[in-house]
Amino acid sequence: MMTSPPSPLRSLLFNVGLGFAAALLLMLAVIGLGVTQMAYLNDELENVVSVNNVKTQLASHMRDTLRDRAMLMHDIVVTIDPWEKDAMFLRFQEYGERYAKDRAQLLAMLSTPEEKRLMSELDAITLSNQPVMFDVVEAALEDNNYGALTLLQKEAIPLQNRLVEALDNMTNLQRRNNENALRKTFTAYQATRNLMLVLGVSATALAVLVALLVVRRMLTQTRQLEAERKKYRTLFETNSDAVVILDEQGFTDCNPATLTLFGMDSVAGFLETPISRLGVRLQSNGMTSADHADQAIAQARRQGHAVMEWLGRRQDGTVFTAEIALHAMELDGRQVIQAIMRDVSERRAAEAAKEAAREAAVQMARAKSEFVANVSHEIRTPMHGILGMSGLLLKTPLDGRQREYAATLKSSAESLLTIINDILDFSKIEAGKLSIESVAFSPATLLEGVVALFQARALEKNLHLVLAHADPVPAALLGDPVRIRQILLNLVDNAIKFTHQGAVELAARFEPADGVVECRFSVRDSGIGMSRDVQDRLFQAFSQADSSTTRRYGGTGLGLAVSSQLATLMGGQLTVESAPGQGSRFTLSLRLPVTDLPLADLPAQAAVQLRGRILMVEDHPVNQKVLSHQLGEMGLQYVVAASGAEALDRLSKEAFDLVLMDWQMPVMDGLEATERIRRLASDARNIPIIALTANANAGFRDACLAAGANDYLSKPYTDAALAALLMQWLPESAPAADARPLFDQAELLARYPGNPQLVKELEAVFVSTTEASLATLKAAIALRQDDVCRKEAHALKGAAASVMATPVQESAARIEAHLQAGDFAAATAERDALDARFRAYADSSR
Numbered sequence: 001m002m003t004s005p006p007s008p009l010r011s012l013l014f015n016v017g018l019g020f021a022a023a024l025l026l027m028l029a030v031i032g033l034g035v036t037q038m039a040y041l042n043d044e045l046e047n048v049v050s051v052n053n054v055k056t057q058l059a060s061h062m063r064d065t066l067r068d069r070a071m072l073m074h075d076i077v078v079t080i081d082p083w084e085k086d087a088m089f090l091r092f093q094e095y096g097e098r099y100a101k102d103r104a105q106l107l108a109m110l111s112t113p114e115e116k117r118l119m120s121e122l123d124a125i126t127l128s129n130q131p132v133m134f135d136v137v138e139a140a141l142e143d144n145n146y147g148a149l150t151l152l153q154k155e156a157i158p159l160q161n162r163l164v165e166a167l168d169n170m171t172n173l174q175r176r177n178n179e180n181a182l183r184k185t186f187t188a189y190q191a192t193r194n195l196m197l198v199l200g201v202s203a204t205a206l207a208v209l210v211a212l213l214v215v216r217r218m219l220t221q222t223r224q225l226e227a228e229r230k231k232y233r234t235l236f237e238t239n240s241d242a243v244v245i246l247d248e249q250g251f252t253d254c255n256p257a258t259l260t261l262f263g264m265d266s267v268a269g270f271l272e273t274p275i276s277r278l279g280v281r282l283q284s285n286g287m288t289s290a291d292h293a294d295q296a297i298a299q300a301r302r303q304g305h306a307v308m309e310w311l312g313r314r315q316d317g318t319v320f321t322a323e324i325a326l327h328a329m330e331l332d333g334r335q336v337i338q339a340i341m342r343d344v345s346e347r348r349a350a351e352a353a354k355e356a357a358r359e360a361a362v363q364m365a366r367a368k369s370e371f372v373a374n375v376s377h378e379i380r381t382p383m384h385g386i387l388g389m390s391g392l393l394l395k396t397p398l399d400g401r402q403r404e405y406a407a408t409l410k411s412s413a414e415s416l417l418t419i420i421n422d423i424l425d426f427s428k429i430e431a432g433k434l435s436i437e438s439v440a441f442s443p444a445t446l447l448e449g450v451v452a453l454f455q456a457r458a459l460e461k462n463l464h465l466v467l468a469h470a471d472p473v474p475a476a477l478l479g480d481p482v483r484i485r486q487i488l489l490n491l492v493d494n495a496i497k498f499t500h501q502g503a504v505e506l507a508a509r510f511e512p513a514d515g516v517v518e519c520r521f522s523v524r525d526s527g528i529g530m531s532r533d534v535q536d537r538l539f540q541a542f543s544q545a546d547s548s549t550t551r552r553y554g555g556t557g558l559g560l561a562v563s564s565q566l567a568t569l570m571g572g573q574l575t576v577e578s579a580p581g582q583g584s585r586f587t588l589s590l591r592l593p594v595t596d597l598p599l600a601d602l603p604a605q606a607a608v609q610l611r612g613r614i615l616m617v618e619d620h621p622v623n624q625k626v627l628s629h630q631l632g633e634m635g636l637q638y639v640v641a642a643s644g645a646e647a648l649d650r651l652s653k654e655a656f657d658l659v660l661m662d663w664q665m666p667v668m669d670g671l672e673a674t675e676r677i678r679r680l681a682s683d684a685r686n687i688p689i690i691a692l693t694a695n696a697n698a699g700f701r702d703a704c705l706a707a708g709a710n711d712y713l714s715k716p717y718t719d720a721a722l723a724a725l726l727m728q729w730l731p732e733s734a735p736a737a738d739a740r741p742l743f744d745q746a747e748l749l750a751r752y753p754g755n756p757q758l759v760k761e762l763e764a765v766f767v768s769t770t771e772a773s774l775a776t777l778k779a780a781i782a783l784r785q786d787d788v789c790r791k792e793a794h795a796l797k798g799a800a801a802s803v804m805a806t807p808v809q810e811s812a813a814r815i816e817a818h819l820q821a822g823d824f825a826a827a828t829a830e831r832d833a834l835d836a837r838f839r840a841y842a843d844s845s846r
Helices: 008-078 082-109 113-141 145-238 256-262 267-271 289-303 345-394 400-431 443-460 481-497 532-536 547-553 559-569 621-633 644-653 670-678 698-707 719-729 745-751 756-782 786-802 806-820 824-845
Strands: 242-247 250-254 305-313 319-331 334-343 439-441 464-469 477-479 503-513 516-525 573-578 584-593 613-617 637-641 658-662 689-693 711-714
Touching: 008 082, 008 113, 008 145, 082 113, 113 145, 242 256, 250 267, 256 267, 256 334, 289 305, 289 319, 289 334, 305 334, 319 345, 345 400, 400 559, 400 719, 439 443, 443 464, 443 481, 443 503, 443 621, 477 584, 481 503, 481 516, 481 559, 481 584, 559 573, 559 584, 613 621, 613 644, 621 637, 621 719, 637 644, 644 658, 644 670, 658 670, 670 689, 670 698, 689 698, 689 719, 698 711, 711 719, 756 786, 756 824, 786 806, 806 824
Parallel strands: 464 503, 613 637, 613 658, 658 689, 689 711
Antiparallel strands: 242 250, 242 334, 305 319, 319 334, 439 477, 503 516, 516 584, 573 584
């Protein structure tokens, strides 16, 4: 139950009484202090006088001892009787001991600096006098009375007098100390008497002063309280937010803003309105207005504050949304609740509009990503057609210029497809539609495949591309090998692109940790490097080092952005370390689980295998490396001749199927060498000669053909262009066949024992259906019908497995993997190789 506050008069009397009590206590404290001080002075005086008297007695006794010893020393000097001298010497020593004893006692009692200074002087004189005294006594004891008397008069007596004078000074000092103590005590007594005489007047004056101060303080506090009340009232009345005061009985006050908020005319009318009529019947939380308000008010009384949302109703029936902050406070000695209300209807409407705009922007961004993805897909279909047709065109008989045009077309289409794939991946990532697979794969196979793909390109730039990984490499990891390979291909491609000399290294580290492997794939180059500013924006979409980089090296700047986001989607990260002119190191960090699941096939590069022996006539070491690698990858045998003369010598001694002739060579160039080969007397003069030249104008082509070359290939050339040309001119240009039989007859007969006829029928059915399946595959791949291709390849794989046609089954599986990776070019090559092998089997079976 709340008590009424004390009246101002009672409060004032209380404060005045408190002030007088304080004054009385102060007076009693002063009296107690005076009495205590007098007692202390009395004790101090008594102590000083008694101590000084003792010190004075000791000093006087020391002075008397010195005088007695001086007289005794004189007697020793003038006495002739040696026995009497000995007795006097003993007394002389006793005087010295008595003096030393008195001095030690006096020294322990000295306390003032002046006393200690006099004692130091006394000790100094004693120190000087002591040896003189002993010299006098020793001379007298040795009967040298004249010498002793002389020393006594000249030195001993003056020093003795100085000692006596110093002791007199010590005695006088003690006398002065006594006098000072007496004067001090007398002064203190007078001060205490005067204090007691004026104590009454001082106490009265103090009480009056305290009363005045208390009254003045009370008046000041009253004025401040009134000013605070006025200030609060002003803020209360002028606040733009509605402010309401309420207690346990209901509303007690409100400001004008409250009347405006609820559309009322008077404060009295508002105070009489129940809370339930100030809001809608049911609030947004489902509670009634009364219950909702009571809950918030109880929380404010319990915790000191509370916040609530209120659906208010004005007098005209309109509804608005308000935020109400409730604060518990004391006002005029009463516990009340202050409620501050603010209409937030417009703000909520603005927030809703902002949210709608944000959702519209998200929808627009999603629609944009879907549009880009759809357009990219639509572009990919004709682009795959261009790639497929150009690849097929390169396999037909073409002259040098036609082959150059077709190869350029295919290269440009591949570059464009790479850009389209980057855009498509970027759009998928933005739209959140790119999914990450989790399959078993061999990291060693993946790394070796990446390096093998770029080895020829690195050799073309005279770069050393190496693979470095620490043993042991995990046999199988669980992850998305296609996306990991995509990132590494992009990194190695960039490293070769931006490196003009030196080396590019693909390194890998595998550190097991709790069932997973910490994988670190890094690509390091010795290229142009980049600054910190460039590194900061390197993984942003459509960003390259600067505009000159784009002009010089090409690219959209999407590759690294896509790679970085792919790394993030796989739970890892892509980082870079670089400095201008010092190369770069990109590191892909992933955590991949180990697994014992069967390995998934990675898309392999289409490899053309040919038969034949080639004479390579090339003087440049880099070109020798590149061409040797390309021929070796095709399974061809080759011999290198560094000049035209060496080529003629080789042809005269060895048999070759074809000559690759560089046209620009020192001493004997390709033109002269070709002309001389055509004039040879042996069959070597008819050997096919392919001119390799960087000069592709029409006149030069005619010169090559006029010199006797069968065809020509302009540098730089692709593996596909070289393979197509070799297949056209080599005597045995068909791809090397698998030595295994098409069917495993023994296994098939074991599966159907005693029924060889059924085995033959199965083989015949398989041959007929496979011809149709390969034809369907060819047409579907040409049209880039992805679903049809996959379905047909999968069906062919199953059919081959059922009749133990293992080579067909494996080839169909590779076609399916290529299609799954979107590599139609590789799928085409694999289908053509399977078709050639199957036709060879069918022809041999007829």
